[in-house]
Each structure stands twice: as structure tokens, then as C-alpha cells.
Amino acid sequence: MKFEPLKSIKILDLTSVVVGPVATWRLGQYGADIIKVENPSGDLMRGLGGMSPTGQHSGAYLHLNRGKKNICLDLKKEGGKEIIQRLVKWCDVVVANMRPEALERLSLDAKTIRSKYPEKIYCLITGYGTDGPYSGLPTYDSVLQGASGIAGLTMARDGKPAYVPMLICDHVVGEITAGTVMAALIQRENTGIGSSIEVPMFETMSSFVLQEHLAQQSFEPPVGPPGDLRLLSPHNQPVKTKDGYISFTINTNAQVQAFLKITNRAELIEDERFTTVASRAKYVSEWFEIRGAALDTKSTDEWLTIFRAADLPAMPCHTLDTLPNDAHLKAVKLIDFENHPTEGKTAVIRSTIQIDGNYPSAGSTAAPCGWDTSEILSELGYLEKEMEMLLTEKAAYDYKDSKQS
Numbered sequence: 001m002k003f004e005p006l007k008s009i010k011i012l013d014l015t016s017v018v019v020g021p022v023a024t025w026r027l028g029q030y031g032a033d034i035i036k037v038e039n040p041s042g043d044l045m046r047g048l049g050g051m052s053p054t055g056q057h058s059g060a061y062l063h064l065n066r067g068k069k070n071i072c073l074d075l076k077k078e079g080g081k082e083i084i085q086r087l088v089k090w091c092d093v094v095v096a097n098m099r100p101e102a103l104e105r106l107s108l109d110a111k112t113i114r115s116k117y118p119e120k121i122y123c124l125i126t127g128y129g130t131d132g133p134y135s136g137l138p139t140y141d142s143v144l145q146g147a148s149g150i151a152g153l154t155m156a157r158d159g160k161p162a163y164v165p166m167l168i169c170d171h172v173v174g175e176i177t178a179g180t181v182m183a184a185l186i187q188r189e190n191t192g193i194g195s196s197i198e199v200p201m202f203e204t205m206s207s208f209v210l211q212e213h214l215a216q217q218s219f220e221p222p223v224g225p226p227g228d229l230r231l232l233s234p235h236n237q238p239v240k241t242k243d244g245y246i247s248f249t250i251n252t253n254a255q256v257q258a259f260l261k262i263t264n265r266a267e268l269i270e271d272e273r274f275t276t277v278a279s280r281a282k283y284v285s286e287w288f289e290i291r292g293a294a295l296d297t298k299s300t301d302e303w304l305t306i307f308r309a310a311d312l313p314a315m316p317c318h319t320l321d322t323l324p325n326d327a328h329l330k331a332v333k334l335i336d337f338e339n340h341p342t343e344g345k346t347a348v349i350r351s352t353i354q355i356d357g358n359y360p361s362a363g364s365t366a367a368p369c370g371w372d373t374s375e376i377l378s379e380l381g382y383l384e385k386e387m388e389m390l391l392t393e394k395a396a397y398d399y400k401d402s403k404q405s
Contacts (some may be wrong), residue, residue, distance in 0.1 A: 004031025022174025065365020072370030079395025129200035235292025248314035
């Protein structure tokens with residue numbers, strides 16, 4: 001049996017780039033019917049995410065927009081405005097990451113929609129919320145990494161700030177957004193009343209950083225400097241081996257003793273600085289210097305065999321070239337391939353969540369802009385002549401129709 005708890009739920013996806021598409025992609029994994037709205041110029045991520053055969057479906061776009069129907073509308077035209085209002089009425093949930101002012105101009109803001117449809121769930125993802133002094137400022141993932149202190153963590157460790165080289169804020173906030181929408185759907189099931197949700201990215205990511213790194217400053221008076229000093233140690237890095245790098249972590253006393261034995265430093269087992277969790281926390285700099293020393297007498301594979309025999313958590317430090325070929329990922333078939341209607345053979349990354357022994361469907365391929373326009377207009381009740389007029393006036397755009405004409 002398919003796991004589709006949201007099968008009867010329609011979600012109007014007014015999002016673009018990464019954070020919003022992550023959220024709606026996840027909801028689609030649970031069976032929701034996602035209707036993605038794009039303007040004629042298309043989602044920026046179609047090209048921003050990298051090269052593709054047609055220039056319209058970057059790898060990132062393909063992976064984040066699977067399983068969504070696609071309708072292309074020009075919301076500057078009256079016909080487009082009328083269609084979007086029908087979509088609002090038709091759908092259970094609206095998810096948006098447009099600027100609040102733009103949404104208000106289009107009557108697509110929470111106040112307008114929920115005053116008319118109190119049962120709707122409206123979710124707005126913002127950079128900085130709608131209340132504080134940063135409200136309304138534009139942002140992207142890298143800007144938020146700097147503002148939330150993520151980039152500053154590497155300054156504490158390495159002497160200069162650096163971004164995590166992936167859109168970590170977008171992914172984390174997108175997943176949190178999906179979970180919040182599902183919680184609101186449960187509440188609506190119990191009460192019959194919808195919700196107005198706002199997920200501010202800056203506050204969300206700042207809270208993650210502070211939960212870990214407020215640390216000794218969590219007390220009044222503070223008992224030490226801010227920061228988890230283990231994570232901020234310059235030695236908290238993958239460790240050099242004879243032919244590459246290995247990643248490992250050791251925390252318990254038993255793990256520490258085993259590690260010191262297999263790396264020929266058994267004499268340190270009785271060193272009072274390293275015998276307990278508390279003592280290692282006190283002498284964290286010295287401990288991490290020992291822990292981070294090069295293991296260049298053996299290859300990565302040799303060390304992995306030794307670490308695993310000692311039941312210590314360790315893995316190779318993969319690169320972008322080696323990760324897709326990892327033996328485990330290949331065995332569980334994380335990546336497969338399919339034929340895309342415009343891009344040819346493309347990779348498919350399946351869901352990573354197993355439910356009752358099965359993975360949720362990966363869904364249909366990410367669609368070209370306007371791929372489902374006519375079908376959606378028909379479901380909204382437009383007659384064939386009305387649809388022809390909307391397409392002629394370019395209030396709506398149908399990819400298939402344009403290729404046939």
C-alpha cells in the first residue's frame with residue numbers, strides 16, 4: 001500500500017529557487033497534489049542551478065521540483081489574476097516565498113485569503129519575518145549563512161569566515177516548513193479552521209546556531225566563552241591518511257581508549273586530561289590536537305578496517321566525484337535514471353525515508369514551464385474557448401500547445 005497521507009490535499013506552490021520548492025517537494029512525497037505556478041520567465045533555479053541540455057532544467061531544479069504539476073501564468077494580466085484566484089479557492093494550502101508587498105498587490109497575502117477562506121492554510125517563508133527591522137529585506141542562502149553566524153563559526157575555527165558550500169539554510173528551513181504545514185493540517189482536521197504560518201529563515205537558522213553554540217553563555221552569569229569548543233577546534237577536521245582522508249568521531253571513554261590503542265598511543269589512556277568526558281572537555285584543545293593528528297602510515301581503507309574492528313564510527317571523506325559511487329548508496333539504489341521529456345536521460349534521487357518497508361514514490365519528472373497549464377485550467381472549470389482566449393492573450397502559457405503550433 002502506498003504511503004500517501006496527504007493524497008486528498010491540494011497545495012498551491014507560489015515558491016521559487018530552493019527553500020520553498022524543498023518544502024513543497026517534501027509535501028508531495030507524502031502524496032499531496034502540488035500545483036507549481038511560474039511566470040513566463042520561469043523559476044530562477046531553472047538556470048541558476050547549473051547547466052542542462054536545454055538550459056531550462058538544471059540538476060538542482062530537476063531534483064527539487066519532482067512530482068509537481070506546472071502552470072505558467074502572467075499575473076500582470078487580468079486573465080492570470082482570475083486564474084490564480086480560482087486556484088486559491090481550489091487548493092487547501094498556499095505556500096509562498098515571494099516578498100509580502102508583492103503578495104499584497106496580487107491579493108495573495110494571508111490576511112486577504114484567510115478573511116475569505118478561514119479554512120485555508122497559508123504558509124509564508126520569509127528571510128527576516130514581517131515584524132523586525134530587517135523585515136522585507138532581500139536575501140539568499142549565503143547572506144543568511146553570514147547573518148545567522150554559520151559562516152562565523154569557521155572564523156572562530158580557521159581565522160576567517162566561510163560559507164557551507166551547499167544551500168544549507170534553504171534545505172533546513174524548507175524541511176521545517178513542510179513539517180509545520182503538516183501540523184497545521186492535523187489541527188485543521190481537528191478544528192475545521194486553517195492557520196496563517198510564517199517561517200522566518202534568519203531566526204530559524206540563528207536558533208540552530210545558538211542551541212549548540214550559546215553553550216557556556218547559556219547561564220547567568222556565564223561559565224565560559226560562547227561556542228562548543230570541540231566543534232570549533234581547528235583540529236576538528238577530516239584526518240589525513242596515506243592516500244586521502246578519513247572522518248571519525250569518538251566520544252565515550254571506551255571509544256577513546258580503543259582509539260588510543262589502535263593509533264599506538266596507549267600510554268595516554270591513563271593521562272588524567274583524557275580519562276573522562278569532563279576532563280576532555282576541560283582540556284579540549286589538547287585532546288583534539290591528539291585526535292586530529294595525521295594517520296598517514298596507512299591508507300584510508302586500511303584505517304577503516306581497523307576502526308570498524310574496534311567498533312568506532314568512521315567513514316571515508318567523500319568528494320563530489322566519489323559520493324555517487326559509494327558502495328552503500330549504490331547497494332540501496334539511492335540514484336537511478338529516467339528519461340526526461342526535454343533533457344534526455346537524467347538522474348533520479350529517490351526518497352530516503354522508508355515507510356512500512358517501502359520508499360515513497362519519487363513522483364513525476366520536474367516539468368517544463370507550463371507543462372500542465374491546459375489540464376489545470378480544465379480542472380478549474382474553464383471551457384475550451386475560454387482557455388484558447390487566455391492562451392491567445394498570454395495570460396497563461398501552455399508548453400505542449402506551443403510545441404504543437
